[in-house]
Amino acid sequence: MNKKYTFFIVDDDPLFIQTLTRILTGHGQAICSGAARAEALHEIVERRPDCIILGVTDSDAKGLEFLRRLRNVSELNGTKIVTVFAHPSDQTLQKARAAGADGSIARSVQGDTLIRYLTEIIEGLIRFTFWGVHGTLPVPGRKTARYGGNTPCVSLRLPGDSLFVFDAGTGIKELSNFLASENRPVTHAAILISHPHWDHIHGLPFFGPLYTRGNSLDIFGPPNGSMSLRELIAGQMNGVYFPINIKEFNAKVSFLDLGEEQFDLNGAAVQSIFLNHPGRCLGYRLDWGETSFCYMTDHELYPPSNSLYDEDYVRKLEAFIADADVLITDAAYLDEEYEGKMGWGHSSVSRATELADRAGVKKLFLFHHDLDQTDDDIDAKLEIARAVLEERGSSTVCIAPKEGETFTVQRKNSQE
Numbered sequence: 033m034n035k036k037y038t039f040f041i042v043d044d045d046p047l048f049i050q051t052l053t054r055i056l057t058g059h060g061q062a063i064c065s066g067a068a069r070a071e072a073l074h075e076i077v078e079r080r081p082d083c084i085i086l087g088v089t090d091s092d093a094k095g096l097e098f099l100r101r102l103r104n105v106s107e108l109n110g111t112k113i114v115t116v117f118a119h120p121s122d123q124t125l126q127k128a129r130a131a132g133a134d135g136s137i138a139r140s141v142q143g144d145t146l147i148r149y150l151t152e153i154i155e156g157l158i159r160f161t162f163w164g165v166h167g168t169l170p171v172p173g174r175k176t177a178r179y180g181g182n183t184p185c186v187s188l189r190l191p192g193d194s195l196f197v198f199d200a201g202t203g204i205k206e207l208s209n210f211l212a213s214e215n216r217p218v219t220h221a222a223i224l225i226s227h228p229h230w231d232h233i234h235g236l237p238f239f240g241p242l243y244t245r246g247n248s249l250d251i252f253g254p255p256n257g258s259m260s261l262r263e264l265i266a267g268q269m270n271g272v273y274f275p276i277n278i279k280e281f282n283a284k285v286s287f288l289d290l291g292e293e294q295f296d297l298n299g300a301a302v303q304s305i306f307l308n309h310p311g312r313c314l315g316y317r318l319d320w321g322e323t324s325f326c327y328m329t330d331h332e333l334y335p336p337s338n339s340l341y342d343e344d345y346v347r348k349l350e351a352f353i354a355d356a357d358v359l360i361t362d363a364a365y366l367d368e369e370y371e372g373k374m375g376w377g378h379s380s381v382s383r384a385t386e387l388a389d390r391a392g393v394k395k396l397f398l399f400h401h402d403l404d405q406t407d408d409d410i411d412a413k414l415e416i417a418r419a420v421l422e423e424r425g426s427s428t429v430c431i432a433p434k435e436g437e438t439f440t441v442q443r444k445n446s447q448e
Contacts (some may be wrong), residue, residue: 036061037061037062037081037082038061038080038081039056039061039064039068039083039385040064040065040066040072040076040079040081040085041053041063041064041065041084041087042066042087043085044087048087048116048139055143055147056247057144058143072349073098073101074266075129076108077107077108081352082109082111082112083111083114083153084112084114084153085116085148086098086102086113086115087105087115089117089217090117093395095334096127097127097129097131100132101420102132107257111131112134112135112137112153113134114133114138115139117137118139125220133426134153135152135153136155137150137189138219140186141214141215142235147382149191151366152189152440153191155442156191157440157441157443158189158440158441158443159193159438159440160186160187160189160358160438160439160440160441161186161187161210162203162435163182163185163186163187163204163206163435163436164204164321164435165184165260165400165401165435166180166405167184167330167362168184170182170202175406176406177409178407179401181207182202182235183231183235184203184226184231184232184329184400185200185201185203185204185207185235186327187207188325190298191443194220195220196221196298197222198226198360199327200225200232200234200236201232201234202231202234202235203235204235205235205238205239206435206436207239208238208239208240210398211240211241212380215265218244219246219247220249220250221241221247221248221249221250222250222252222298223236223249223250223252224253224316224327225252225254225314226313226330227312227314227330228253228311228335229254229311230268233268234268236265236268237274237276241283241440242282242285243280243283246283247282247365248283248284249285249286250286250297251265251285251286252292254289254313254314256311260287260289262278262287266278275420276424286431289373290304290314291304291306292304292306300320301319301320302316302319304316305352307331308331308345308377308379309332310341310393315327315328315352317352318441320339320443321444323441324355324359326360328349328353328359328360329361329400331379332375333363333364333380333384333387335372338374339394350391352392353388355392355393356391356394357394357395358395359370359391359393359395359396360398361384361387361396361400362379362384363379363389363400363413363417364379364401366381366409367380367381367382367416369402378400381398381413382417382420384396384398384417385416385417385420386420386424387423388428389420389426392428394427394428394429395430395431395439395441396431397430397432398417398432399433410432414430415433417430418430425431436439
């Protein structure tokens with residue numbers, strides 16, 4: 033933590049309080065603590081800490097009631113409350129959020145990870161990481177060493193315990209490794225599949241949390257033809273193609289078919305939109321408070337001179353991504369490459385950049401690079417995009433993310 037915060041720990045376990053105090057003071061933080069909840073209330077209000085860490089057992093109705101009492105104290109409106117559970121279920125976490133928790137952590141979370149989670153909750157930070165940025169086929173090797181050769185996967189974590197995963201290309205294996213290193217159960221995650229082309233689902237069988245009992249995952253995506261999303265995923269894990277089928281998933285896994293919809297998910301508002309790509313393909317927008325994140329890969333923006341150009345479609349896309357803080361979008365081709373690949377369902381870097389500027393996007397991330405492109409080609413696309421933005425007098429910032437690179441965006445109304 034770069035800033036110094038005051039924490040008040042309320043827990044019945046003296047050893048846990050001692051351990052947590054050691055970790056936080058070791059990072060320069062101020063600590064207060066109290067074991068008895070009722071007795072601690074007055075002192076908490078008097079001290080007005082930046083964050084209350086509240087130990088709750090999985091079936092602790094009194095703990096959740098104390099959480100509600102804290103949340104109803106006007107003097108604590110600016111205080112974040114983090115609940116701590118030993119083995120939280122999805123239902124338990126939902127109850128904690130409904131009672132007013134800003135986030136939850138497991139008792140097993142270790143030092144550096146704990147500090148990062150608490151910082152994100154206090155500062156209202158959304159953290160997103162790129163685990164694969166190429167499209168079509170994994171392309172490992174020297175020519176892709178800087179940007180990475182894995183296929184699409186992006187993770188996004190809201191402050192607290194809400195994990196979203198966009199697409200399940202080979203990059204999802206790197207995400208799986210990272211989650212395992214955190215030694216933290218995936219109590220509830222949402223995997224949002226754009227479409228079932230292989231490069232967006234062929235990493236899913238290697239996602240470790242699917243095989244761990246106690247984890248809970250919802251997998252969303254569009255059905256295609258007469259096949260549901262569940263049938264599509266089960267098909268690629270058929271014994272002919274893969275030695276393990278979806279019946280081997282030990283986690284609680286739900287498959288949900290999507291079209292163009294709006295719904296609430298894990299504390300965020302989610303929208304989906306059909307994209308111009310062969311088959312049924314969805315883009316996603318996630319709004320959390322006044323902060324917005326858009327993932328819109330695999331779509332083709334025809335130039336106005338093309339007979340297939342659809343002005344209504346372009347306006348619909350602009351409205352969908354309007355004023356987004358983050359846009360991750362298909363910019364598969366250099367402009368000169370696009371001429372020979374028109375109709376394949378992907379966009380040129382200039383067209384993608386122009387769309388982002390017209391929609392008032394704050395940060396544009398170039399994504400789904402063609403399998404034949406090297407790191408130098410991606411550098412060239414970034415230069416083209418930045419030149420387009422400069423020529424248009426745009427305030428949009430353009431980035432070409434590297435595999436494993438993490439970014440944050442702060443919730444605009446996180447202090448409200």
